[in-house]
Amino acid sequence: MKNITLLGINSKFVHTNLAIRYIKKMIEQVEGYNLTMVESSINNQLPNIIREVIESKPEILLVSTYIWNREFVFKIIVELKKINPNLKIYLGGPEVSYNAAEVMETYSEVDGIIEGEGEKIITNLLQKEEKDVLGLYYRDEKNKDDIKFNGHETPIENLDIIPFPYENWELMENKGKIFYYESTRGCPFRCSYCMSSIEKSVRSFSLPRVKRDLMTFLDAGVNLVKFVDRTFNLKKDHYIEVWKFLIENYRPNTTFHFEISADLFDDEVIEFLTTVPKELFQFEIGVQTINDRTMKLIRRKNDLEKLSKNVVAIKDNIHLHLDLIAGLPKEDFETFKSSFNYVYDLKPEMIQLGFLKILRGTEISGQIEEFDYKYMGFPPYEVISNDDITYEELLKLKDVEEVLDFYYNSGDFIKSVDYLINNFYSSPFEFYLDLADFYEEKDHFKVSHKKLAIFNFLVDFYNEKKFGDGERKTRFIEYLKFDYINLGKPGKYPEWFISSKDRDHYHEVVEKLVEESKFKNNRQGFKNTEMEEFDIDIFTGERKKTKLLFIYEGKETKIQEC
Known part of the structure; x- marks a missing residue:
């Protein structure tokens, strides 16, 4: 042996x-x-x-x-x-x-x-x-x-001969891991930067096989299954059947992640997707660019009007990641701003700002001289510059990527950042670029920071930019207070957070929640809730005092006026 x-x-x-x-x-x-x-x-x-x-x-x-x-x-x-x-x-x-x-x-x-x-x-x-x-x-x-x-081997025609890759015991013992899975191989699209474009045929595991595999994940209760199908929604009779099966066998703690092209969905599919239980599906959507010239050069076609329409229709119940790639051919700093703003205005849960990698075997790896590409000679072979974007400009976008993660992808600044963009900037990109410059000037990028510091830096940024005192400052701080409390029960209050909480009323509300059996006792009630009074209506912007109760239930925060 x-x-x-x-x-x-x-x-x-x-x-x-x-x-x-x-x-x-x-x-x-x-x-x-x-x-x-x-x-x-x-x-x-x-x-x-x-x-x-x-x-x-x-x-x-x-x-x-x-x-x-x-x-x-x-x-x-x-x-x-x-x-x-x-x-x-x-x-x-x-x-x-x-x-x-x-x-x-x-x-x-x-x-x-x-x-x-x-x-x-x-x-x-x-x-x-x-x-x-x-x-x-x-x-x-x-x-x-x-x-x-000896020459190339032909692709496997019947994918079902490949056994299910995971053992039941490892699914049960490692529920918190990401389990990768595929129901198809290959990609019909020819995106010049992508390894998947090399194999243009698409082969599928049979639907009965896929359903058996997915039931194994569901029965084990794993948290996240990530499909590695390059474009999952290619064949309607395949993907709809898979999705229907997952809905019929819905488990509240298991999420399935798919890479999809949102502009391929017709009205029937969109209507179906609006019925999907929240948190069951995550979609990763590769927008990459909205620049027509760039799309043609990379052999990619996006129906931008249909894409945005479909994203807006499904984003209430499906967690969406939208991807951008900086450094593509003929995408300069200015046109990239437009791509960024297009994606940002769709308000997905996450914006993934990536950077072009020159991968061996791809079409773009043969166009280095044509577009004057300079790139790192070691993994991940990331672009340093090309004839339309400089190294310094790409570094700026790297900084934008980092503050975007802090202030958008984190989901922590729901109200305060929108207030700043809508009142002091011509576009979302201009705000994040300005904030990135502030971080760079203050050396904030050089060390990691706790959540409280990231909130404090936004206050410092507001003051440094001199956006104004009085009503403007009041509104900004009230929105920031809301964002801070929305994260969870505060363990520490920053200096800018002046609480206006009515403690007597808070006690009465908690006691009522205990009477209604929402909590076992007052101690548990106070531990899992917070109350705050605001000088504005956080949701309408109207200038009036508003008391809000925050109830923390796992990852979610429920908010009610009281």
Whole structure:
């Protein structure tokens, strides 16, 4: 019996590696192998990962290689070969598939590289000689510097032959992790920057198979299942059936995340989506840019009017992430502002401001000279500049990305930031750019900050910009007070927070809640509520005193006037 170890190094502890689980399940169907799965993250120490691999006593090591773990992987395999020169090491994954020969020439420790779908290729590798395996780069037996390749392996036609990747016990024991899942492979679109555009056909697992898999997740009660289908809503008869199944078998604590194109939905689908239970679905929508010239160059087409209409229609009950990419061809600093403002005005739960990466194998990796791209020579190969945007401008956008996370994506500044944008700025982008400049001037980016400090910095920003005292300042502080209390029971009140709470009335309200059995006793009532009086009606802006009761129920805060 040969010992095989599968190594997956994730970018975060909460992630799960889908690839090595698929491979493990496929090898289990081949006799003669003992399997060990070593899964870690880039936050672990290299010696710890090396030790765990060596203790599994592998004769063959299979490693899943990506942008986020590439440098880790190469450091690890060099040390592993020192410890065990006879260990056979095979790599797979997008970070080695498109320059396999170059990788093997650079790293003599690599015995082979899988190009394509590993499930089929590795199964063949374990049952045949290397020279007979398609999709495999390997070394000639007599001359190890001679890299051989037998040609490409065809994609797996019947995806159902690939077993469900997860064990029931790991689902039950790790409910808080992110479990990746796919119901289709491939993508018909040709976005020039995307690895998925390389395989243009789309294959699907059968619906009965998908439903069985999803029921396993539901029965285990996991928190988040993230579909890795590149565009989930391609085939209506497929995706609608999946969604109907999830609604019919709804579990309140399980959420399913999908990457979708919002402008593909027709009116029937939109009407259906408005019936989805809140928190059941998350949609990630790649807008990337609204610049017509850029969209044509990257082979992407967005029906912006339909996209915005559909987003507005479903955002009340579906958690939405909208994506932008800075550094695309012919997207300069000014046109990027328009893309940012378009997405911001749709008010999704999260705006993901990403930066173009020049990935091997993509069309854009062959257009470096055409657009004068400069990019980092190490993962994640992020763009430094091109002929339309400078390094300094991209750094500005990096700063905007960070304050956007603080003051928008956090969901902590619901009222106060809107007040500032609507009253003192011509657009959302101008506000975040101004705030980013303030953070940079004050050196706030150089250290991490607690939540209270981020609130305090916004007050400092208001004062520094001299937006005004009197009514303007009153309104800003009242909205900020609301945002602060809305987060949860305050443990500490900042200096700018002057409480106007009617304590006697607060006691009466809590006692009534206890009488109504909302809480067991007064102590629990005070612990899970807060009351505050405001000089304005927070929801209408009318100038009148308003008392609000905040009831904290898990992640949600319920608010009622009293």
